[in-house]
Amino acid sequence: MADDPLPLFDLRRQWPMLREQTMAAFERIAAAGAFSLGEELEAFEAEWAAYCETRHAVGVANGTAAIELTLRGLGIGPGDEVITVAHTFVATVEAITATGARPVLVDIDPATRCIDPAAARAAMGPRTTAVVAVHLYGHPAPMDMLSALGVPVIEDAAQAHGATLGGRRVGSLGAAGCFSFYPTKNLGAMGDGGAVVTDDDDLAPAVRSLRHHGAAPDDANRHVRWGGTERLDNLQAAILRLKLRHLDSDNEHRRLIADRYRKALGDLPLGLPPDDEPEGRAVHHLFVVDVDERDRVRAALRKDGVLAGAHYPTPVHLQPGWRWLGLRPGDLPATERAGARVLSLPCFPGMREEEQERVVDALRRALA
Numbered sequence: 191m192a193d194d195p196l197p198l199f200d201l202r203r204q205w206p207m208l209r210e211q212t213m214a215a216f217e218r219i220a221a222a223g224a225f226s227l228g229e230e231l232e233a234f235e236a237e238w239a240a241y242c243e244t245r246h247a248v249g250v251a252n253g254t255a256a257i258e259l260t261l262r263g264l265g266i267g268p269g270d271e272v273i274t275v276a277h278t279f280v281a282t283v284e285a286i287t288a289t290g291a292r293p294v295l296v297d298i299d300p301a302t303r304c305i306d307p308a309a310a311r312a313a314m315g316p317r318t319t320a321v322v323a324v325h326l327y328g329h330p331a332p333m334d335m336l337s338a339l340g341v342p343v344i345e346d347a348a349q350a351h352g353a354t355l356g357g358r359r360v361g362s363l364g365a366a367g368c369f370s371f372y373p374t375k376n377l378g379a380m381g382d383g384g385a386v387v388t389d390d391d392d393l394a395p396a397v398r399s400l401r402h403h404g405a406a407p408d409d410a411n412r413h414v415r416w417g418g419t420e421r422l423d424n425l426q427a428a429i430l431r432l433k434l435r436h437l438d439s440d441n442e443h444r445r446l447i448a449d450r451y452r453k454a455l456g457d458l459p460l461g462l463p464p465d466d467e468p469e470g471r472a473v474h475h476l477f478v479v480d481v482d483e484r485d486r487v488r489a490a491l492r493k494d495g496v497l498a499g500a501h502y503p504t505p506v507h508l509q510p511g512w513r514w515l516g517l518r519p520g521d522l523p524a525t526e527r528a529g530a531r532v533l534s535l536p537c538f539p540g541m542r543e544e545e546q547e548r549v550v551d552a553l554r555r556a557l558a
């Protein structure tokens with residue numbers, strides 16, 4: 191076996207390509223002492239809004255803040271219920287809880303691994319004020335059916351930068367799109383970052399104010415709402431501007447890797463990720479198969495020098511910190527089944543074909 195284990199995601203691959211321009215941006219910003227709320231941030235916001243085909247983008251500190259500030263900007267808080275899934279990164283549910291609203295967790299459609307629109311409809315009640323749809327693993331959630339529910343649909347697009355549905359970018363499909371720029375995301379900063387994109391001319395300034403202590407747009411010393419320290423800083427914005435130029439080609443590489451996996455794994459006893467929607471294109475933030483005995487298979491891969499992942503092995507409603515929601519094992523069967531079976535294979539821009547062959551060979555041995 192090769193000596194270095196193959197990681198799920200290798201963040202070092204792109205540095206040589208980015209080094210010179212990143213260092214120049216660093217020099218420019220440090221020499222100007224312009225670290226917060228400045229030109230780089232505004233320029234990135236304009237470029238990200240254009241990319242997402244929305245009127246506004248507001249840079250925030252991370253993806254969790256993007257969701258929380260969007261909900262608060264829409265006036266959602268204590269007494270409200272917000273429907274989302276338990277098969278997601280815990281941050282989706284944390285952001286809802288942080289507003290004071292109650293998260294109502296519903297099951298997924300096992301075919302798409304995204305929210306089951308029928309389950310969302312069944313969970314609608316008099317206090318329901320929003321749905322947070324997660325485009326999990328880069329696969330667009332069923333936005334049409336969710337939009338028909340009659341409450342704002344907020345997109346958790348933290349895993350889906352650049353994905354499309356009906357020819358439109360995710361993030362532009364609902365009331366607002368929330369992105370994370372955590373380093374491993376399809377568009378990643380060199381630290382934390384996030385953004386809210388929207389066409390809503392009231393929501394954008396509200397989020398802008400919330401990220402900066404509730405400041406009034408024209409007077410930083412007037413605090414018109416309770417906000418916080420949730421800004422995207424200029425260094426991260428500058429890095430994101432550089433990396434945005436590579437987002438489409440990075441996503442193309444992810445698609446190529448996904449296509450090769452599909453062909454190579456077709457005869458193995460495992461479930462492949464869903465094909466693209468007829469009207470959509472996924473961006474394969476993760477390439478997630480499902481297998482029996484996931485933990486055994488994952489351990490065998492690790493012994494064989496391949497670091498696979500599980501996103502997410504324990505659904506949010508079964509996490510110790512979330513028992514207060516009152517859900518129990520068996521309440522979300524498709525979610526729980528997915529949690530026990532999902533296996534994420536290495537898939538990242540810059541991954542080489544022979545590395546992918548290593549993964550396929552190791553998986554073949556593990557499932558033999």
Ligand SMILES: *Cc1c(COP(=O)(O)O)cnc(C)c1O
Nearest residue numbers: 252253254279281282348370372
């Ligand atoms: C990463 C992620 C988040 C949170 O983003 P942070 O920047 O880490 O706060 C939210 N939802 C999903 C689905 C994510 O993958």
